[in-house]
Amino acid sequence: MRAADAIVKALEKEGVKHIFGIPGGAIIEVYDALFDSEIRHILTRHEQAAVHAADGYARATGKTGVAFATSGPGATNTVTGIATAYMDSSPVVVMTGQVARSLIGNDAFQEADIAGITMPITKHNYLVTDEKQLLKIIKEAFHIASTGRPGPVLIDLPKDVTLADIEFDYPEKVDLMGYKPKYVGHPRQIKRAAELIMQAERPVIMAGGGVILSNATEELTKLAETIPAYVVTSLMGKGAIPETHPLSLGFVGMHGAKYANYAVQESDLIIAVGIRFSDRSTGRLSSFAPYAKVIHIDVDPAEIGKNVRVDVPIVGDAKLILRELIRFIQYKQRKEWEEKVEGWRKAYPLRYRKDDERVKPQYVIEKIYELQPDAIVTTEVGQNQMWAAQYFKVHYPRQFITSGGLGTMGFGFPAAMGAKVAFPEKTVVDIAGDGSFLMNIQELATCVDFGIAVKVVILNNMFLGMVRQWQELFYDERYSATCLRCKEMSFEKIAEGFGAIGMTVERPSEVEDTLKEAFEIDDAPVIMDFRVDRLENVYPMVPAGAALNEIIDKEV
Amino acid sequence: MRHTIAVLVENKPGVLARVAGLFRRRGFNIESLAVGTTEREDLSRMTIVVSGDDFVLEQVMKQLNKLIEVIKVSDVSKNSVERELVLIKVAANPQNRGEIIEIASIFRGRIVDVARDSFVIEVTGDEDKINAFIDLMRQYGIKEVARTGKISMQRGSKALQV
Known part of the structure; x- marks a missing residue:
């Protein structure tokens, strides 16, 4: 069998239903094989978007996303997509074409050492040098991408390998000497954790993306209720507990609510689950939760003790460990703590100044939440992302899809495409800024071409808003290179030019009706250009390098 | 503080680049590195001398262990x-x-x-x-x-x- 046909057959065996990508000379054989397959190929207009779409697909479904690109520039265009998936532990398999083996190293046309380039941003990668290893490698790649702490895996396919004649003997099992993720938590450590929890007077659970990856949201919620403990999440952990739950304090960190940050700082026990204590979540590490002991549950042992000193480390799968842990916990009322936190919650709600004249970005998001609380929401990066995180209350896992670790502008739109392809019956909204949306705007063509009816809400302030906010607060309002002056530019017309539907909103009174109208359209992508208050800032804010309780806020 | 780490790895092209890249990326300092094959032809053994405190050593060993082609990592600083x-x-x-x-x-x-x-x-x-x-x-x-x-x-x- 032609190796290219074997590749497609292997993907079918792995249960792949959708592939995002762009063909080219080095991968043309695989595309030829794909022509006869049931697998649906979505032709994106840029390889970066193909990987983001595969990543969005993976985050929305929990299944491994797949992207294709050709050699050279096709492959290098995938780099940002791969790094994004790597930082957020998203299972993605990227297959790239490569020049023929005899040409590798010759600086051949469209040759780039993509395996070398992506070494530090993949969980693992392969250059297939022997066609007899091809199927074993594909099997391993899907296994590695989706197990343990998930992550992207790249397979580089020299063109002559894809042309070779091979036997289709797809392996059933994977045996990797150096890769055996540990899932079951150490029983003694679990008991020690339970003891600490029972002793704690002010326990707080910090939940990260790992809770969602291990499908442990039910267990996490149950643990919180059993103790009881308040829950804060990282940005990646949004959805680990319904944010409407009375014990949820939303997300923590630089733009988290004050009550979430205060709770962490005042706690005497942090129960960290599937979270890696990024600087955006902890603030200044030396002042982080000064009174707290720390229990850290994570499937990746390298995360434990990396940033924060840990008293009880538990390596393993969050779901399995939480299930065990709950057995040792008895409910214990902690009235004083409860009153304290509820006091903060009441005193310091998330808020913004309402306005009848100018469209407030927070208001737009509140309205989206009101109209479509079940929508899958993706975001770009910057102010749009933080407002979305603050004002859209996520109530189920995999509902909120955002580039947390790498902070990739241009992620949200193609990720929304991926989510919509996975769940065509669901409303999928990309909450965008004007700067971010421009970074993958070409995907409008893909959406129109394939009838991917995502909704894009552009909070258009004609600025690189988050950078502008920093310049306002920390650089004496010296707005160096952050103004995207394009009053004459119309996203509405651009959308129409691509064959999508465009809308422009300038007044608060039009917000709700426009959203309603857009949400009723389910056969075409809709781009809504909300001309928002240009100088609106995201508050509260913990400046970079400050402690979590050193918060800047503005009177409303 | 200097530590000597022995690392058993799969004998495959690219493994050395992966290990060296990891040290560079995470900001660990290699003082010396020696590689050779072992009694099994599919395995190589690296001896890496790294400088840093116990925290650095722990991170180095954990990060090395995450590499798929790394099979075993051992601190051989003492009694060797x-x-x-x-x-x-x-x-x-x-x-x-x-x-x-x-x-x-x-x-x-x-x-x-x-x-x-x-x-x-x-x-x-x-x-x-x-x-x-x-x-x-x-x-x-x-x-x-x-x-x-x-x-x-x-x-x-x-x-x-x-």
């Missing part, structure tokens, strides 16, 4: 036999030849090449011994030094195996 091999080309003349040979023999070195005006001397030993020998040779004029980097093995019957 440590050896390094050096080849030194040193200038020699009829007046000091005898002296050089004598010093080499005190270090249990071997003269492995003799030319009209130079020697190549081979010495093995731990790092201090090699450094001391190199220092002593300076007075005669060192032309070239090639060191293997340290390899290390723990004493006793316990073995680093798959």
